[in-house]
Each structure stands twice: as C-alpha cells, then as structure tokens.
Amino acid sequence: MTEQLDGSYDVVVVGGGAAGLSGALTLARVRRSVVVLDSGAPRNAPAEGVHGLLAREGIRPAELRERGRAEVRGYGGRVVTGEVAAVARDDDGFTVTLADGRTVRARRLLVATGLVDELPDVPGLRERWGRDVLHCPYCHGWEVRDRAIGVLASGPFSVHQALLFRQLSADVTYFPHTMALSAEQAEQLAAREIRVVDGEVASLEVAEDRLVGVRLGDGTLVRREALAVSSRMVARAGFLAALGLRPSAHPAGVGEHVPSDATGRTDVPGVWVAGNVTDPAAQVGAAAAAGVVVAAQINADLVAEETRRAVAVRRAPFSARSEAALCEQVVGDRRHGL
Incomplete structure (x- = not known):
C-alpha cells in the first residue's frame, strides 16, 4: 500500500x-512537522554490522x-x-516530487541522501563489496x-590505506595495479614490510562464497x-540540479560532495545537508551527530x-493583526493535530 503524505511539512x-x-x-x-523520504537503498546494506558506534557496536544496519x-x-x-525525483522552489518553500508522482511541500529541506561508491572496473570487486572487499x-x-590482506591501488590515498x-x-600486500608508486611511497611500504606485487589486476578469485585471491x-x-x-565517492544529489545546487569535486580528491558551511547550510537558501552527501569520510556516528547539529540550525x-x-x-493595524493572528493559530493547530 502506498504511504500517504500530508500536503505540507516544516521540514x-x-x-x-x-x-x-x-x-x-x-x-x-x-514539535516540528517533519517527514523522512527514504528510497530504501542504503550504502551500508552489504555490511554485516555497524562498527565504532558507541552502545550499538556491531548492530545490523537494517536494525539500526x-x-x-x-x-x-x-x-x-x-x-x-x-x-x-525533483525539487522545485515555490513561493515560500519547496515542492518535492517523488518518482511515483506524489508531491509534498516543505518550508525547509534537509538532504541526507549519502553517496554511492564507484569502484575500479575489476571483475568480482562489486560482488564482494562490503564483505571481504572493504x-x-x-x-x-x-x-x-591478522589475515592475509591485499590493498588495490585505486585513489590518491591507497598507500596510506595500506599503511x-x-x-x-x-x-x-600492495597491488599498484595501474598506478605508479613514487620513490617515497615505495620506501614507506618497504619500511613497513608491505609486499608490493606489480602487474595489472585482472579479477578476483572466489570459491565457496569467499575471497581466495587476486588474479x-x-x-x-x-x-x-x-x-x-578506495572507492570514488559521489553524492546522491542529482535532484537538486533544478535549484542550481550541484555536487562539486571534494578538496581531498576522493570524489564529489555537496558543499556547505559548518552548520550544513548550502548556497541555496532553505536547503541544508548532513552526513556523507557533504562529508564523504563521516562514519555512522559522525553522520548521526551532523544530523542533530543541522536539525538544530534548521529549527x-x-x-x-x-x-x-x-x-x-504586532506592528500592523489592529484589524490586520487580528486576521493574521487567527490564520497563524489555525495553521498551528492543524500542524499539531489540534
């Protein structure tokens, strides 16, 4: 059954x-009227558990x-x-349109859509992502x-990842794959006794539903x-393009994000962002904390x-003030179900 949406929300x-x-x-x-619109495609779905989250260590992502x-x-x-599917500016807020045609109005938007991981084009990599490819x-x-770990070079921080x-x-074992090592990087790996295996990686070898090795x-x-x-991380934010808000290259070179100030405010008035859509490196605890901070700013x-x-x-003539106050009371009563 299709879930119903009210006509308008604060956020x-x-x-x-x-x-x-x-x-x-x-x-x-x-007591803000708020609705969460969730596509049901979380980034961490393949993971068995969420780690580093105080008092919820190892909890399954779906349960969280x-x-x-x-x-x-x-x-x-x-x-x-x-x-x-789309967001459009209206008189004093936004109209949000879903892929199935439903619409809802918002006075403010909090975008927390996260990101997608773009992986190197190596057969078998995507299928093992979040399991024994991490x-x-x-x-x-x-x-x-204490297991035999490989590190596939795929981004500017791959050597750091190996360390x-x-x-x-x-x-x-470090696989440079298609990326050259500098003399300094080679020295660092050697100093830490990290084996370097040259040659392009063709595929992953899997047997009995577990990783066997790198071919x-x-x-x-x-x-x-x-x-x-290391994946290339890209913000899920295409629906914001009509507002003039597009992802841009992350300063660290890890992909794209939606820029914001320290409070989560974007360049588009009324639109805030929180979590991985703006901070690709944020783990679950940090993303949750950012959501709280940004929500307080929106309120x-x-x-x-x-x-x-x-x-x-209050400054208006008495007759105008009485009419406006009555309208505000009606709107407030409806918002809180009174």
Missing part, C-alpha cells in the same frame, strides 16, 4: 540513514534504521518510502585482523583473504522567520 528530510533519521528525530522532538524510524515516529514524525580500517579492520591496514596485520593479468594468483580498495532558522512574522503582525 522534508530526504534520506533515511543515520544523518536523516537523527535530524528528523531532533526536529520532531521540538528500523530502531531510528520507530523513534522518529514515536515523536510524531513521518517516515515514508519513496525516491525523490575500504575502511575503522569500520571493518578488526574483522580482518593503516598494516597496523592490523603483518601480512599486507593478475599474466595469470598469477596472489592468495588474499581480504582486499581493501533556529524557522524560529527566526516565525518571530519576524510575529513582530510584523
């Missing part, structure tokens, strides 16, 4: 991950989302499944400690139990707007 949150749900929870707790959804709904917020030593390193995984295992272009099989790779912005309007009404 529409696009994205139902850690950042979006934390933001929605914060807004709902200060379901708990978050229940908490948002417990304070009167809405969570609706749907993919946002990227972050803080997210997955403990699970592959990080060396802390977790004495058996680390080189000349047919050589280098046995590995886990493979680290403060709405309070300032409402106060300006209230002051204008």
Whole structure:
C-alpha cells in the first residue's frame, strides 16, 4: 500500500540513514512537522554490522534504521518510502516530487541522501563489496585482523590505506595495479614490510562464497583473504540540479560532495545537508551527530522567520493583526493535530 503524505511539512528530510533519521528525530522532538523520504537503498546494506558506534557496536544496519524510524515516529514524525525525483522552489518553500508522482511541500529541506561508491572496473570487486572487499580500517579492520590482506591501488590515498591496514596485520600486500608508486611511497611500504606485487589486476578469485585471491593479468594468483580498495565517492544529489545546487569535486580528491558551511547550510537558501552527501569520510556516528547539529540550525532558522512574522503582525493595524493572528493559530493547530 502506498504511504500517504500530508500536503505540507516544516521540514522534508530526504534520506533515511543515520544523518536523516537523527535530524528528523531532533526536529520532531521540538514539535516540528517533519517527514523522512527514504528510497530504501542504503550504502551500508552489504555490511554485516555497524562498527565504532558507541552502545550499538556491531548492530545490523537494517536494525539500526528500523530502531531510528520507530523513534522518529514515536515523536510524531513521518517516515515514508519513496525516491525523490525533483525539487522545485515555490513561493515560500519547496515542492518535492517523488518518482511515483506524489508531491509534498516543505518550508525547509534537509538532504541526507549519502553517496554511492564507484569502484575500479575489476571483475568480482562489486560482488564482494562490503564483505571481504572493504575500504575502511575503522569500520571493518578488526574483522580482518591478522589475515592475509591485499590493498588495490585505486585513489590518491591507497598507500596510506595500506599503511593503516598494516597496523592490523603483518601480512599486507600492495597491488599498484595501474598506478605508479613514487620513490617515497615505495620506501614507506618497504619500511613497513608491505609486499608490493606489480602487474595489472585482472579479477578476483572466489570459491565457496569467499575471497581466495587476486588474479593478475599474466595469470598469477596472489592468495588474499581480504582486499581493501578506495572507492570514488559521489553524492546522491542529482535532484537538486533544478535549484542550481550541484555536487562539486571534494578538496581531498576522493570524489564529489555537496558543499556547505559548518552548520550544513548550502548556497541555496532553505536547503541544508548532513552526513556523507557533504562529508564523504563521516562514519555512522559522525553522520548521526551532523544530523542533530543541522536539525538544530534548521529549527533556529524557522524560529527566526516565525518571530519576524510575529513582530510584523504586532506592528500592523489592529484589524490586520487580528486576521493574521487567527490564520497563524489555525495553521498551528492543524500542524499539531489540534
């Protein structure tokens, strides 16, 4: 059954991950009308557990989302499944259109859609992503400690990635693949006893649903139990193009993000961002914290707007003031179900 949407909300949150749900929870707790629109395609779906999240260490990603959804709904917020196709500016807010044609209005937008990982074009890599092909030593390193780990060169931080995984295992092999090593990088790897295997990687070898090793272009099989790779991270934000807001290259060279200031405010008035869509390196805890911070900023912005309007009404002639105050009361009563 298609979930129903009310006509208008104070805040529409696009994205139902850690950042979006934390933001929605914060807004709902200060009695803002809020709805989370979630496409149901989380980046961390392949992972067995979320790590580094205090008091929720190892929780399954799906369980974390379901708990978050229940908490948002417990304070009167809405969570609706749907993919946002377009956003357009209207008189004093935004009209959000979903892929199935449903529309909803928002006074403010909180975009927390996260990102997608673009991986090197190596057969077998995508299929093992989030299992024994991984990227972050803080997210997955403990699970592959003391195992035979490979690191596939795929970005500007690949050597650094190898040095990080060396802390977790004495058996680390670096595959330059199509990227040349500088003399300094080669010296660093040698100093840390990280083996370097030259040659282009042709594919991954898998047997009995586990990684066996890395197959080189000349047919050589280098046995590995886990493979680290740096993805190119790209913000999920194409629907913002009509507002003039497009992803740009991240300063660190890791992909694209939606720029914002320290409060999550973008260059488009009324649009905020939180989580990986603007900070690709943010882990789940950091993304959740960002959602709370940005939600507080959005609420403060709405309070300032409402106060300006209230002051204008107070200064207006008595007849105009009474009519405006009555309208505000009706709108407020409807918002809170009174």
